[in-house]
Amino acid sequence: MTYKVGLLGLGTVGTGVAKIFQDPNGRHPLLPDIDIARVGVRSLNKQREAIASNIVTEDLEAIVNDPAIDIVVEVIGGIEPAKSLILKAIANGKHVVTANKAVIARHGHEIFAAAKEKGVYVMLEAAACGGIPVIQALKQSLGGNRITELTGIVNGTTNYILSRMYFEGADFDATLAEAQQLGYAEADPTADVDGYDAADKMAILASLAFGDRVKLEDIYREGIRSITSADIGYAKELGFTIKLLGIARRVEGKDDSNLEIRVHPTMIPLQHPLANIHGVTNAVRIEGDPIGEVVFSGPGAGAGATASAVVADIINVVAALKSMPNQVNQLMGYPHENYAKIAPIANTVTQFYARLLTHDKSGVIGDLGTAFGKHCVSLNAILQKTTVHDGLAEIVVVTQRVSELNFQQAIATIRELPTLHSIPTVLRVL
């Protein structure tokens, strides 16, 4: 029996998916049982490689309403019409494979509830970390574990920028401009450099790792715009690199809001397994009981990687359908129904790095030490460089592990010091 796929979107990912099915030799033996029966595009005027024109349509609704279609593959991106098409496909009893992190991170609850009611699959391996099979691992392979921490470099654009800044000492703006020219960053880079894309992915990954739904707005989020070549230089000097990390972990807490989820630029020690993940590569490190630590790395975006994940999901659905047309496999669903209580960022306990510019007067270090001490912030390292310019001195401090609340209060006190000029950068340390 052949299963019919309706492909919504024929951009780079959609084309990548189609190419895999057109050239099945040496791939999974199930591929020939799957037929890309209809393809929905925005405009028929564009030239299409290798897709028979009689299956291409601009009428995407017709595809999700077509009784002959078994699986709808949504690779349009964006919230609408993607969300409505997914919900309509589910309402029509079709299984859905999507690469759409934005829709899943924002409307997953509605989509999963509808899918559960209709007894269909919603598969989303491609929605986080492209080709890296981390969703499958969280849903199945690591099922025996109690996950304690999931950290990841889940945005390729920012990792590309930070890697170049690290290796070349370049500045953020120049590197971003180059990344845009090379197609690694969008014309409007907000979603990437301000951490929105990473937060979407962390919402998805954390909900699978910790078994509860995660509200996107509960995730603390900071981008990488404030990172300068000076910070990269200090990081190197201290034995660190700087990465935009997503961090989700269970912490010992007084109440049940013991899940921490945050996305921010992070200083990480060079020996850490995520420190050597460079360029557009993504990586996820998972810590669990009893497995210990596992790390997955690979291409987080791009036609090939995303298509690989989409096809894996299609194969999974087809294999399940072949053997059990009327029953869903529990491992392929999303059991979470409750929302996780996320700890406020103020509760975070971590080390901090701060770079301060001060007026070069005697007593500055004493003033800083007093302010940190007053708020119970112990220091681990303090570096003072000779005058930078305009009579300003640059001072870098790295704290011990302290609470975010105490640290921010100390910073507020320091901002009032007459000897302070500014605090260009504050980073958390892993």
Place this chain on the structure above:
Amino acid sequence: MTYKVGLLGLGTVGTGVAKIFQDPNGRHPLLPDIDIARVGVRSLNKQREAIASNIVTEDLEAIVNDPAIDIVVEVIGGIEPAKSLILKAIANGKHVVTANKAVIARHGHEIFAAAKEKGVYVMLEAAACGGIPVIQALKQSLGGNRITELTGIVNGTTNYILSRMYFEGADFDATLAEAQQLGYAEADPTADVDGYDAADKMAILASLAFGDRVKLEDIYREGIRSITSADIGYAKELGFTIKLLGIARRVEGKDDSNLEIRVHPTMIPLQHPLANIHGVTNAVRIEGDPIGEVVFSGPGAGAGATASAVVADIINVVAALKSMPNQVNQLMGYPHENYAKIAPIANTVTQFYARLLTHDKSGVIGDLGTAFGKHCVSLNAILQKTTVHDGLAEIVVVTQRVSELNFQQAIATIRELPTLHSIPTVLRVL
């Protein structure tokens, strides 16, 4: 409905599996549906933690013959009685989960054929690379890809030894002795240090990656006993590290024996993703079309990691059974039925490293150059150190990419040179 597991073996792995089921909170929601109903041990005299004595028996046959048991989990290890018990369980229509790489690598064909006939699952995530979910990835998540290469650090003992040699400059024998004291190496270390364990795992991984059965005896295998601190030193000087690698890849060939599978110590460039995998950690790098490169790393052995993989397999079987008791899911089987034709090692094209001791006479380098040139072996680098001892000079050569056949012929010629004393080490370069 509860599914009943018969656990064969209650060593570290078996105990690890039992502990997960005894403490299901925060793990996969399917765990409470699974009951470890019977446990088979070698001797009832040993004290058991936390297993009710009424379910423990020395009669392992009784477990595989018990009609109440749905899934037999084999964590005894070794060939017999494991193999016979697995086959008997299958004959009795039970699903099997095994961590036994030796049985699968040697008798997989018989076991898979029996399982196919009976329509039962044989799951083996734990048989290669412990907790790293690479089997699942090869069977499912990477199914859309045509795999071109799979390289791995698949033996923790040798990686531990080589890592310590690299970081501490220690010698092989001393490091092995320490590894034995610490429990990282067996009293008889042959299976690990001579590459047999790695070859077992590569047979399993390559058969899944490339879709054909692999005969263990077709895998070229070399261990790490010849590696000295001198070689590690030269590797560092040249920007490399030395790892025991399993390498399986498709090469362009004149005939259909275009699959290369080999296990040997390998010089790998420090920037390679496997170069920074240290200690007992395992890692697998997979290259495929269209995904590009993905890397998985994690604990390759140990109670927790292996138990994590065993439980993942049990969950997979139970989820499948719950939804489709009478049908097997194709993604969970092993489609390969033919044997792969493995290219002979002589066909390999790679770079080589050789360390030679020569009598310190003029013309030595010329003699070597002539011998290599005669067999079309071009050199990439040649290092000559001052006299080592007893009038001997140490010379290290690194070749260009050449055929194994030509290189070995050149080495045979060089062994005849009157100026040659010995060739302590020959390594392939990745």
